[in-house]
Amino acid sequence: MKLPGYENPELNAVFAALADPTRRAILARLSEGEANVRDLAEPFEMSQPAVSKHLKVLEASGLIERGQVGQSRPAYLKAAPMKEAMDWMEQFSRFWSGSFDQLDALLETMKSSEEDDLKDD
Amino acid sequence: MKLPGYENPELNAVFAALADPTRRAILARLSEGEANVRDLAEPFEMSQPAVSKHLKVLEASGLIERGQVGQSRPAYLKAAPMKEAMDWMEQFSRFWSGSFDQLDALLETMKSSEEDDLKDD
DNA sequence: TAGTTTCATAACCATATGGTTATTTCTTTA
DNA sequence: TAAAGAAATAACCATATGGTTATGAAACTA
Structure with missing residues (x-):
């Protein structure tokens, strides 16, 4: 039995990251430009540490990276892992x-x- | 701020369903043909109730449906929700x-x- | 140097998740 | 009708997740 995508921790992390609406919103926001934690926390009724946690999940999945500009640590998109997820899903396109x-x-x-x-x- | 995909429970459920490797393997298996619980439990070192739970998650996400053939309840793919997930991801293709x-x-x-x-x- | 800003981290909490074994329900079959 | 088979459900457990508040650590700023 062929089990494509089975035991692929990267896919686990990407799909798990996308399963949360706040994280999807963060990604959508980042698609319009890089943003720091406070920028991202503002539109949500959510504390700063909560956003930092979400960013950590996104970073672990490879969907974002963080920079360092002074005391600010802007997040920016690295959507390549999302493509891997789409590639996996493609097998069901028929x-x-x-x-x-x-x-x-x-x-x-x-x-x-x-x-x-x-x-x- | 536009937040596409924010507060979309269907996307939550689809991505969450795909985040588990066992469930991805089940979907891959189902792409080759419908299967009942015992068929699906066999290749995994996992109990029957565990597989039933996974099927329930997949069913709730809309990615599968269940039939009834005698006492067997074969699962079959309904991949349409996966397309919705891909549509959402498309916004990042650039x-x-x-x-x-x-x-x-x-x-x-x-x-x-x-x-x-x-x-x- | 003292205060402010940005972010991370720690400690905690409630709930969800993924697994187990035991049991029940329903259906088929001997 | 009794036994066997397929799947669901219940009860339980350990760990993960998503949030909180409080605190700490760098890095700017007055």
């Missing part, structure tokens, strides 16, 4: 391109199951 | 297409910061 649905296979199974029943007569 | 990197903006910031310093003379 299931939403309209030409195929796994439901077909299920119905096929149910049909052959009925045929088995008939064979028993 | 950051990995080679033509742009948010690091540019950071360096720009640092440069203008230096200019500020010079201005102080």
Whole structure:
């Protein structure tokens, strides 16, 4: 059995990072330009340490990096890991391109199951 | 501030579902054909209830549905929500297409910061 | 040098997550 | 009808997650 994407800690980290709405908003914000912690904390009703934690998660996933400009540590996007995640998802594209649905296979199974029943007569 | 994808529970659920390697492997397996719980539990060193839990998470995310064939409840892919996730990620594609990197903006910031310093003379 | 700003870290809390074993429910089959 | 099989559910456990407040450490600024 081929298990693509199985045991790929990088994918774990990227998807886990994207699972939180605050982090997605932070990424969206960073796509418009680099920002420091206070910039990012401001639009959310959230403390500064909470934002720092989110940034740490994003940094661990590779989706952002941090700079150092004086006492400020601006975060900026490094979206390459997101591409890896998309590449993994691509293997399922035939299931939403309209030409195929796994439901077909299920119905096929149910049909052959009925045929088995008939064979028993 | 525009926050695309913020407060979108469906995206939360899809990304969270994909963050677990076992669930990704299950999805990969299901892309080759529908399977019941025992089929899915077999290749993993994992109990049947654990797999049932994973299936529940996947079902809640909309990535799979369950059928009923006798006492078996085969799972099959419904990858459409994955497309929604990819659509959200698409907004960052310019950051990995080679033509742009948010690091540019950071360096720009640092440069203008230096200019500020010079201005102080 | 003293104060202010930016950020990180520590300690804590409530809840979620991923696993287990034991049990129950439903369905098929002997 | 009794036994067996498939899957769900319950109860439990350890750890992770997302938040808080309080504090600490650098780096600017007056």
